[in-house]
Amino acid sequence: MSKARSAPIRAAFIHLALIAYTLVALFPVFLTLVNSFKSRSAIFSQPMALPTPSTFSLIGYQTVLNQGNFVGYFQNSLIVTVVSIALVLLFGAMAAFALSEYRFRGNTLMGLYLALGIMIPIRLGTVAILQGMVAAGLVNTLTSLILVYTAQGLPLAIFILSEFMRTVSDDLKSAGRIDGLSEYAIFFRLVLPLVRPAMATVAVFTMIPIWNDLWFPLILAPGEATKTVTLGAQMFIGQFVTNWNAVLSALSLAILPVMVLYVIFSRQLIRGITSGAVK
Amino acid sequence: MSDTEMADIETVPVKRPIRWHIAVFLAPAFLVYTAVMILPLIETLRLSLFNMVEGQLAFVGLNNFRTLFSDPRLSADFWNALGNNVVFFIIHMAVQNPVGIAIAAMLSLPGLRFAAFYRSAIFVPTLLSFVIVGFIWKLILSPIWGIAPSLMDLVGLKWAFAPWLGKAETALIAVSLISVWQYVGIPMMLIYAALLNIPDEVLEAAECDGITGWSQFWKIKLPLILPSIGIVSVLTFVGNFNAFDLIYTVQGALAGPNGSTDILGTLLYRTFFGFQNQMGDRSMGATIAAVMFLIILAGVALYLFVIQRRMRRYQF
Numbered sequence: 292m293s294k295a296r297s298a299p300i301r302a303a304f305i306h307l308a309l310i311a312y313t314l315v316a317l318f319p320v321f322l323t324l325v326n327s328f329k330s331r332s333a334i335f336s337q338p339m340a341l342p343t344p345s346t347f348s349l350i351g352y353q354t355v356l357n358q359g360n361f362v363g364y365f366q367n368s369l370i371v372t373v374v375s376i377a378l379v380l381l382f383g384a385m386a387a388f389a390l391s392e393y394r395f396r397g398n399t400l401m402g403l404y405l406a407l408g409i410m411i412p413i414r415l416g417t418v419a420i421l422q423g424m425v426a427a428g429l430v431n432t433l434t435s436l437i438l439v440y441t442a443q444g445l446p447l448a449i450f451i452l453s454e455f456m457r458t459v460s461d462d463l464k465s466a467g468r469i470d471g472l473s474e475y476a477i478f479f480r481l482v483l484p485l486v487r488p489a490m491a492t493v494a495v496f497t498m499i500p501i502w503n504d505l506w507f508p509l510i511l512a513p514g515e516a517t518k519t520v521t522l523g524a525q526m527f528i529g530q531f532v533t534n535w536n537a538v539l540s541a542l543s544l545a546i547l548p549v550m551v552l553y554v555i556f557s558r559q560l561i562r563g564i565t566s567g568a569v570k
Numbered sequence: 571m572s573d574t575e576m577a578d579i580e581t582v583p584v585k586r587p588i589r590w591h592i593a594v595f596l597a598p599a600f601l602v603y604t605a606v607m608i609l610p611l612i613e614t615l616r617l618s619l620f621n622m623v624e625g626q627l628a629f630v631g632l633n634n635f636r637t638l639f640s641d642p643r644l645s646a647d648f649w650n651a652l653g654n655n656v657v658f659f660i661i662h663m664a665v666q667n668p669v670g671i672a673i674a675a676m677l678s679l680p681g682l683r684f685a686a687f688y689r690s691a692i693f694v695p696t697l698l699s700f701v702i703v704g705f706i707w708k709l710i711l712s713p714i715w716g717i718a719p720s721l722m723d724l725v726g727l728k729w730a731f732a733p734w735l736g737k738a739e740t741a742l743i744a745v746s747l748i749s750v751w752q753y754v755g756i757p758m759m760l761i762y763a764a765l766l767n768i769p770d771e772v773l774e775a776a777e778c779d780g781i782t783g784w785s786q787f788w789k790i791k792l793p794l795i796l797p798s799i800g801i802v803s804v805l806t807f808v809g810n811f812n813a814f815d816l817i818y819t820v821q822g823a824l825a826g827p828n829g830s831t832d833i834l835g836t837l838l839y840r841t842f843f844g845f846q847n848q849m850g851d852r853s854m855g856a857t858i859a860a861v862m863f864l865i866i867l868a869g870v871a872l873y874l875f876v877i878q879r880r881m882r883r884y885q886f
Contacts, residue, residue, distance in 0.1 A: 503699035
C-alpha cells in the first residue's frame with residue numbers, strides 16, 4: 292500500500308530533477324537562438340522574451356553574411372570533415388579487418404600500437420607536426436587538416452571496427468573463399484556491408500571532434516581561404532565583440548549544422564554508445 | 571616501409587606464400603598514423619632535449635626541463651598553469667562525474683517516461699564546439715547583458731552575483747564549471763550504458779531481499795558500474811590535461827585575468843607561438859608538450875596497471 296503511494300511521488304521528484312537539468316542544458320542554446328532574431332534594443336530590454344513582430348530583426352544575420360565569409364568557412368569545414376571521415380572509415384576498416392581476420396606474427400603488437408592513440412592526444416605532437424607540414428609545404432591547406440584528423444580518428448575507429456568484425460560469421464567468409472573470391476573481394480563485398488551500422492557509429496564519433504576542433508585550424512590553417520567554421524566564428528566574434536546581433540547570429544549559424552546532424556544521427560549515436568562500442 | 575616489415579614477419583615461421591593482402595590492408599592506416607601521429611610525437615619528445623646554443627640547435631640534455639621547473643621567468647608560469655590544471659581536473663571529478671552518474675541513475679530507472687527525450691536534450695551541450703559554449707556563457711555571465719543577475723533575482727540571490735569570469739579568484743572555477751556543463755553528457759552516457767547492462771535478475775534478487783531505492787543504488791548498482799567510472803575518470807584526466815579551446819575562447823591566449831585560468835594547453839600555445847611581445851620558442855614548447863605527455867602517460871598507466879587490475883569485474 293505504502294509502496295503504491297510513494298512510487299508516483301518518487302517519480303515526480305525524479306521528473307522534477309531531470310526537467311531542471313534539461314533546462315540548464317538547453318537554456319543557453321535557446322537564449323542564443325531566440326535573441327539572434329531580435330533587434331538590438333530588444334536583446335537588452337527583454338532578453339528572455341520570444342521575438343515578436345515589433346522586435347523581430349534579421350540585422351545580425353545580414354551582418355554575418357555580408358562581413359564574414361561564412362559560406363566559404365562552411366565549405367572548408369564540410370570538405371575537411373567529410374574527407375577525413377571517409378579516410379578514417381576506409382583505412383580503419385581495412386586495418387581492423389587485417390587485425391581481426393588474419394593470424395600473423397605481430398598481430399597483437401600491431402593492435403596495441405594502433406590503439407596507443409586512443410589515450411595519447413595527437414595535440415602533444417603539434418610542435419613537430421607543424422614542422423613537418425612546413426617542410427612538406429602543406430601549411431594553410433585543407434590537406435594538412437585532413438591528414439591530422441585522419442590520424443587522430445584512426446585508433447578509435449580500428450578498435451571499434453575490429454570488435455564488430457570479429458562477430459561476422461566465419462562460414463560466410465569461408466563460403467566466399469570456396470567460391471574463389473579474393474581476400475579483397477571478401478572484405479569489400481561481404482564484410483563491409485555487414486558492419487555498416489558500426490561504421491555509422493564510428494562516423495558520428497569521428498565527426499564531432501573534427502567539426503568542433505579549434506587547435507589545428509588555428510595552428511595549421513589560419514589563412515582566410517582555409518578557415519573552418521569553428522575558427523571563422525571565433526575570429527569573427529573576436530572582431531565584432533560589441534555587435535551583439537552579429538555575435539548571436541554567428542553563434543546560431545555555428546550551432547545549426549551540429550543540431551541538424553544530431554537530430555538525424557542521435558539514435559545511431561546513442562545506440563552506439565549504449566551498445567558498448569566505447570569501452 | 572610497412573610492406574617489407576610485414577613481409578619479413580610472414581616469411582620467418584613457415585615457408586608459405588607471402589600474404590601481401592595483410593600488408594595492403596594494414597599499410598594505409600599504419601602509414602598515416604605513424605607519419606602524422608607517432609613520429610611527430612617522438613620528434614617532439616626529442617626536441618625537448620635540444621635548444622639554441624649560440625644560434626645552433628644543440629643537445630642540452632634535461633636543461634630545458636630544469637629551466638621550465640626553476641627558471642624565475644618561466645617556472646612561475648609553469649607551476650601556476652600546472653596548479654590550475656589540477657584544480658580544473660578536481661572540479662571535473664567532483665562535479666561533472668557525480669552529476670553525470672546521478673542523471674544516468676535516474677534515467678535508467680525502469681518505466682521512466684520521456685527518458686529518451688531527457689537523454690538527448692542533456693547530451694546537446696556535449697556536441698557543441700568550445701567556441702559556441704565559451705561565447706554563450708561569456709554573454710550569459712556578462713554584467714552588461716544581465717541575464718545571470720536577473721535570473722538570480724528571481725530566486726532572491728541577486729546580491730551573490732559577481733562578474734565571475736573577470737575576477738581572478740573566481741575565474742578558474744567559473745571556466746571549469748562551464749566545461750563541466752558541456753561535458754556532463756559523456757559520464758551520463760557511459761554510466762547509463764553500464765547501468766542498462768546490469769541484468770534484471772540481479773536487481774530482482776536484490777528486491778526479494780528487500781534492497782530497493784537508495785540502498786539498491788549504493789549496494790548493488792554502484793559496485794557494478796565501478797569499471798565504467800574508472801574509464802570515465804581516465805577520459806576526464808586525459809581531456810583535462812590536454813584542454814585548451816574553452817579557455818582560449820573565454821579568456822583569450824593570455825588566460826586572464828592575470829593568468830588565473832592559465833592551464834598547460836594555453837601555456838603550450840603561448841610558449842610555442844609567442845604572444846604579443848613574447849617570442850615563440852619551439853624548444854620550450856616541445857618541453858611543455860613533453861611534460862604534458864608524461865603527465866598523461868602517468869595517469870593512463872596508473873589506471874591501466876593499478877586501478878583497472880584491482881577492480882573487481884563481474885561477469886554475467
